[in-house]
Amino acid sequence: MILELDCGNSFIKWRVLESDSARIFAEGVVGSDASLIDSLFALTGLALRDCRLVSVRASDETNQLVTTLVEAFGVKVLCAASARQMGGVRNGYEDFERLGLDRWLAMLGGFQLARGACLVLDFGTAATADFIAADGEHLGGFICPGMPLMRNQLRTHTRKIRYDDIAAERALEALSPGRTTVEAVERGCTLMLRGFVLTQLELARSYWGGDFTVFLTGGDADLVADSVPHGRLVPDLVFVGLAMACPLS
Ligand SMILES: Nc1ncnc2c1ncn2[C@@H]1O[C@H](COP(=O)(O)OP(=O)(O)O)[C@@H](O)[C@H]1O
Numbered sequence: 001m002i003l004e005l006d007c008g009n010s011f012i013k014w015r016v017l018e019s020d021s022a023r024i025f026a027e028g029v030v031g032s033d034a035s036l037i038d039s040l041f042a043l044t045g046l047a048l049r050d051c052r053l054v055s056v057r058a059s060d061e062t063n064q065l066v067t068t069l070v071e072a073f074g075v076k077v078l079c080a081a082s083a084r085q086m087g088g089v090r091n092g093y094e095d096f097e098r099l100g101l102d103r104w105l106a107m108l109g110g111f112q113l114a115r116g117a118c119l120v121l122d123f124g125t126a127a128t129a130d131f132i133a134a135d136g137e138h139l140g141g142f143i144c145p146g147m148p149l150m151r152n153q154l155r156t157h158t159r160k161i162r163y164d165d166i167a168a169e170r171a172l173e174a175l176s177p178g179r180t181t182v183e184a185v186e187r188g189c190t191l192m193l194r195g196f197v198l199t200q201l202e203l204a205r206s207y208w209g210g211d212f213t214v215f216l217t218g219g220d221a222d223l224v225a226d227s228v229p230h231g232r233l234v235p236d237l238v239f240v241g242l243a244m245a246c247p248l249s
């Protein structure tokens, strides 16, 4: 079996594939290395042979996780690395190694699925947009605070914005103007994300008319999915790119 990991700034997304790669044996989202190991130990019938991972964390943290995985499961671990070019996509950054690896893999996955121009939108700790032209040229992208950062800035830099996660979830059942603090903040931040999306769509239209595919991914993608009627919600887009960047022989 193959363990796949996407280590973002807030959460580790994991899944275990059967060795023929065709079927998902198990998957989940965890907040720490320790809970990843716990979740994996809790699986009956787990037989890991390989692991591939992408991380946007500091190399110390990533190396620590790799060591833990090797010790716990005796797996071989492949880590995705930056590239100037791969899968027909050309990294558009001045310094290609500076482009976030999760963005790069989502772009590889998107370009492979679209086989044409695409706009890749990822809603995690940060919200990111990347533009890939039909010939595979990465035109660049945008980074702004995602939902967790926006709400936490308000919570920590004001005196009177305090609420719990359950209230936050309930507040997003509608997007009408809020009548409580939690509604006002949660809906306000959601509309910020939607505004970001609409601006990216306008830019993509100015480049490519109507001839492009929009991909939505990341833990908060469903908050904006309504704003992109023809968008493709692909929660595992980073994993699609990860398999391309780390093929197993
Ligand atoms: N099952 C889940 N577990 C954790 N967070 C989730 C889940 N589903 C949606 N989310 C939301 O996803 C966001 C984090 O997205 P994610 O793509 O995991 O971020 P990152 O890659 O930066 O760690 C959080 O705002 C969180 O509320």
Ligand SMILES: CC(C)(COP(=O)(O)O)[C@@H](O)C(=O)NCCC(=O)O
Pocket (backbone or CB within 6 Å): 008, 009, 010, 056, 098, 099, 100, 101, 102, 103, 123, 124, 125, 126, 127, 128, 143, 146
């Ligand atoms: C932009 C990001 C912070 C997004 O991280 P995430 O929200 O997925 O945790 C990450 O891709 C990153 O650290 N990038 C390096 C900077 C760059 O892409 O220019």
Ligand SMILES: [K+]
Pocket (backbone or CB within 6 Å): 008, 009, 102, 122, 124, 218
């Ligand atoms: K991510």
